[in-house]
Amino acid sequence: MSLHSFSLSLLLSSLSSALSKSTITSHEASLRRKHLDQVYVQLIVSGLHKCRYLVIKFVNACLHFGDVNYAHKAFCEVSEPDIPLWNAIIKGYAQKNIVGGPIRMYMDMQISQVHPNCFTFLYVLKACGGTSVELGKQIHGHTFKYGFGSNVFVQNSLVSMYAKFGQTSSARIVFDKLHDRTVVSWTSIISGYVQNGDPMEALKVFKEMRQCNVKPDWIALVSVMTAYTDVEDMGQGKSIHGLVTKLGLEFEPDIVISLTTMYAKRGLVEVARFFFDRMEKPNLILWNAMISGYAKNGYGEEAIKLFREMISKNIRVDSITMRSAILAGAQVGSLELATWLDGYISKSEYRDDTFVNTALVDMYAKCGSIYLARCVFDRVANKDVVLWSAMIMGYGLHGHGQEAIRLYNEMKQAGVSPNDGTFIGLLTACKNSGLVKEGWELFHQMPNHGIEPHHQHYSCIVDLLGRAGYLNQAYDFIMSMPIKPGVTVWGALLSACKIHREVRLGEIAAQQLFILDPYNTGHYVQLSNLYASAHLWTHVANVRLMMTQKGLNKDLGHSSIEINGSLETFHVGDRSHPRSKEIFEELDRLEKRLKAAGYVPHMESVLHDLNHEEIEETLCNHSERLAVAYGIVSTAPGTTLRITKNLRACVNCHSAIKIISKLVDREIIIRDAKRFHHFKDGVCSCGDFW
DNA sequence: GTAGGGTTAG
Structure with a gap:
């Protein structure tokens, strides 16, 4: 080897190893890319670009950047590539997940009559993972043809290839036939089960592995931890943590x-x-x-x-x-x-x-x-179904039902087929805009597109019917569902019953919710509010008692507003803000103007165990009102106020803010736990549907 | 030079 080729070789080695450093800045990356260019020029100038040994090194260096084309160009300069060089380029294509690339190179290699070795199969099998099962089986056959039927490296790769096809049973057959299983064999089958949504089986195999006295290494533990994450078994997850510490791998x-x-x-x-x-x-x-x-x-x-x-x-x-x-x-x-x-x-x-x-x-x-x-949606050139659906959902959240449907029709015209997410957006849009007929029709169109409705679709329909007052129809709809109705479905019925003061069906919904989701405070509050709206005070007291017995407290509402880049959060009656004095003065002023405008709060829907003055006090001090008052005193007249609330909008605050938007001549946008409300000139974009 | 894992929009 000449001195020049020796120094180039050293240069390439250092380049590759430097690149494998885990965290590099984009500046460092661009510098190194330039470095690579210079090295290639040197290779060509010195005529060493035909030297197989150096080209392998160069190919590897290119692949660290994902620059496969560059690697391929260097590869083509060599007239008779040997096995290591073929392997290097196949490996490169496989690592970068270039569809068809490694397989095409493998075919070319066979045409050139260069026999694959065990390394070749490792890379080819890895690449097969993303293609077709038939091709995988064919390559599986080749491993026998070329004498690697019992090579543990090749067989391990087969296990993970089948797992990537979702064929855990085939993977298991290969695994079971393996005589000398290494920790890699075990990890391959364990992660196969994890990837295919069977963490329980993965953990069973891990137990077996431990019984066989195979010491897990860090990659095995990573797979096992994923399994624990998926089975939601924190106790066991902690014991894995213990094992990690014991093995000194933390x-x-x-x-x-x-x-x-x-x-x-x-x-x-x-x-x-x-x-x-x-x-x-x-x-x-x-x-x-x-x-x-x-x-x-x-x-x-x-x-x-x-x-x-x-x-x-x-x-x-x-x-x-x-x-x-x-x-x-x-x-x-x-x-x-x-x-x-x-x-x-x-x-x-x-x-x-x-x-x-x-x-x-x-x-x-x-x-x-x-x-x-x-604006973002419009500037994307290649719109896929998820992007269309996100935009449709956006209109839905804001109660622009017709706009959502219009966009859906545009999407179909553009030749994009809807998926289940598209329909969630559409049905959300219909329920938030009171478009009962349209929502009902869209729901029934789903099978035409080969989409089976799931929980979220069903709960949208229950919500849609319920809010419009078709409570019996909503209940019948639930009873006719082909899947077991869950929390979202019963929750939709309960909140519709609250709006329409329908106690009988509301109780049925609540009973189901208390079984399915016993520690969710929201359901108890809804039922209590439903009883209060029907003046059933003893029932209200009973619900409160149930809550106390279960150790549940009413969730505290809080609202945030951002002024000049600083996010301020308010709770009910919150006086902790430095400008609290101004805020409460503004609230007083607003209260007087509201009364003058004829605003009367609904007393029924709030906590029954407060006296009249306390109720009024609580209503005026709700977190969203504090945020509105703060917004008014700290921004220029006419500025739009944007507020986020953690719970659903309160009925009284909703009607008060409608009037406030007119009184102070501002647009007020509130995002509650469910949707957006745009208040302007005394009306809200939700049309009082929420 | 050998394989196996981890973050992932609606």
Whole structure:
């Protein structure tokens, strides 16, 4: 080997190993890419681009970047590739999930009459995982033909290939025939069961593995922890944690990811954060696990804080980070934050990513701007069914029923077929706009599209019929359901009964809810309010007693409003705000103007055990009113107020805010637990349906 | 040079 080729070889090795570092900044990545270009030029200039040994190294270096085309170009320069070079290029295609690529190269290899070795099969079988079972079986045959029928490496790959096809029974047959099972064989079958939604079987196999005295390594434990996460068995999950510690693997970066994910998925975000913080340099997946853990469990602001930290530290983010951050933005509900996220993304490489844009549409809709949601929707070139559905759902949340249906028709004209999510959006739109006939018809069109309704669709219909006052029809509909009605379905009936003061059916719904979901405070409050609206005070007292016996307290309402980038949260009668004096003065002024305008609150629907003055006091101090008053005193006249409330809008506040919107001449947008209300000129966009 | 795992919109 000449001195030049030796130095190039060293250079390529260092380049590849440097690239495998887990967390690199985008700046570092671009520098290294330039480096790769320079090396290739040197290879060509020195005529060494035909040297198989160096080309393998170069191909590997390219593949670290995912630059398969570059690798392929280098490969083609070699006139008679040997097995290692074929393997390198097949491996590269397989790693990058290029559909058909590895298989095509494998075929080319056979045409060139180069015999595959066991390495070849590892890569080809990995690539088969995403294609057809028939092809997989064919390659399975080849492994025997070329003498690898009992090679444990090749057989392990077969186990995971069959698992990826969803054929766990075939995977199990291969696994059962294996004589010398390694920890990898066990992990392959365990993760196969996890991937195919059978965590119980996975855990059974793990127990067997332990009985066979096979010591689990960190990858095995990662699979097992996923299984525990899926069976929702936290007690057992903790014992795995114990095993991890015993084996001294608790600082293994990928184990930390699994622990973080396992605890975050349970909502134990503080525990998850403990593991995250223990890592000096968390990798991208760990950042993502923590951010999405926060976002999914209602800790939107924490998620955003972490996302901003990543950016300020110049850590590379990917589309999953973006989606998790956007999900968090949707939860926080601040339009200011939403536009910041959108602005950040429009300057990033993910600006055309359909998944990211779908999340943006959803976020804008949930942050109260259906207009901006539509702007994002319109700028996406290739709209898939999920994007259309997100936009339809956005209109639904805002009660723009007709607009949702119009968009649905447009979607069909564009040749996109609806899926179950599309119908959830449509039915939500109909129920939020009181479009009973349209919703009913759409529901019955679902089978024409080959879609079977599930719980959410059924509960939309119950809601749709119930709110319109067709309570008996809603009940008959529930009785005729082909699947067992669940919490959402009975919950929809109960809240409709509350609106229409239908005690008999309401009690039936509540009974079911107390069985299915006994610790949800909301159901008890609904039933109590239903009794109060019918003046059945003894019944109200009984429900309250049931709640006390079960140790349940009424959920406290709170509302947030963002002013100049700072999010302020108010509770009932909250006097902790620094500008509290001004806020209550404004509330007083509003109260007087409301009375002058003829506003009288409904007393029946609130807690019965308060006296008249207390009721009125509580009503005026509800969290949404405090947020409105604060918005009025701290923004310029005419500014739109955007408020988020954790519970459903209260009937009295709803009617009061309608009038307030006219009195102060402002648009007030409130996102409650279920939908949006746009108050303007004395009316609300929900048309009093909610 | 060997395989197995983890984050994932509606």
